[in-house]
Amino acid sequence: MARLPRLTLPGFPHHVIQRGNNRQAIFLDRADFEAMLVLLDENARKFQVALHAYVLMDNHFHLLATPSTGDGLPQMMQSIGRSYVRYFNQRHGRTGTLWEGRYRSTVIQSERYLLACMVYIDLNPVRAGMAARAADYPWSSHGHWLGLRTDKLLTTHALYWALGNTPFAREAAYAALVQSGLGDKQIQSITQSALSGWALGEPDFVADLQKLTPRRVAKAKPGRPAMSSDSEAA
Numbered sequence: 001m002a003r004l005p006r007l008t009l010p011g012f013p014h015h016v017i018q019r020g021n022n023r024q025a026i027f028l029d030r031a032d033f034e035a036m037l038v039l040l041d042e043n044a045r046k047f048q049v050a051l052h053a054y055v056l057m058d059n060h061f062h063l064l065a066t067p068s069t070g071d072g073l074p075q076m077m078q079s080i081g082r083s084y085v086r087y088f089n090q091r092h093g094r095t096g097t098l099w100e101g102r103y104r105s106t107v108i109q110s111e112r113y114l115l116a117c118m119v120y121i122d123l124n125p126v127r128a129g130m131a132a133r134a135a136d137y138p139w140s141s142h143g144h145w146l147g148l149r150t151d152k153l154l155t156t157h158a159l160y161w162a163l164g165n166t167p168f169a170r171e172a173a174y175a176a177l178v179q180s181g182l183g184d185k186q187i188q189s190i191t192q193s194a195l196s197g198w199a200l201g202e203p204d205f206v207a208d209l210q211k212l213t214p215r216r217v218a219k220a221k222p223g224r225p226a227m228s229s230d231s232e233a234a
Helices: 030-046 072-092 110-122 167-180 184-196 203-210 229-233
Strands: 014-019 049-056 060-067 104-107
Touching: 014 072, 014 184, 030 049, 030 060, 030 072, 049 072, 049 110, 060 072, 060 110, 104 184, 110 167, 110 184
Parallel strands: none
Antiparallel strands: 014 060, 014 104, 049 060
C-alpha cells in the first residue's frame, strides 16, 4: 500500500519529528547542536515557518511550527536535512545517510494541544534521563519561554501570550504547566499522532480539517463502511 503524503496545512501548528538512522547520534558535540540551530533559524525565515518550540536530542529532534504556506514546512525540512547531512559528513569524516527516512509530522489542534505539545517537547530530555529538570537542558526552547534567555529562532503563539498580561506572569504560568507535566495518555497521543501522520484534536476539529484537504486526516474506523439507506432499501 502506498504511503500517504504528509499532512501539511498552512496556518496550523505542526509537530515534527526527525530521527537519526538506526537511532544513531546526529549531534556529537556543541558545534553540531549550534550548526542545527543556525540552519533552523535561516530556513524558518526563508520558508516563512514560525517556530514555537524545539528540542535537539542526541539522535533526534522535535519541532512545533506553523507554516505560512502549503509547501513551506516540507521545503524547510528538506533544506535543513540536506544541508545538515552535508555539514555532518564533512565535519566527522563520514559518508551516507544520516536520517531515518523522511521526517514525521502532523497537524495539531491549537486550543487543545499546542501548549501541551510545547510541554511535551520541553520535557523530552527529562523523560530520556538526560536532565533532571527541563531548565537544565541547553538545547531546547524551554529557557526562552521561562525568560532565562532570548532565542531569536522562536515566534510566540497567541496561546502563550494568553497565559498572562506581563512577561513574568506568562513565564510563571508556563513554568507551572511544565512542572505539572503530562499524563501517559497525553504523551502517547502526541507521540503517535506525529509518527502516524494522523491529525491530533477533538472530533469536530478533525472533521473541519478534513474539509480542507483531500488527504485523509484520521485513521479509518475498522470494519466495513456503513450502508446507506438507499442500499438497505434495494
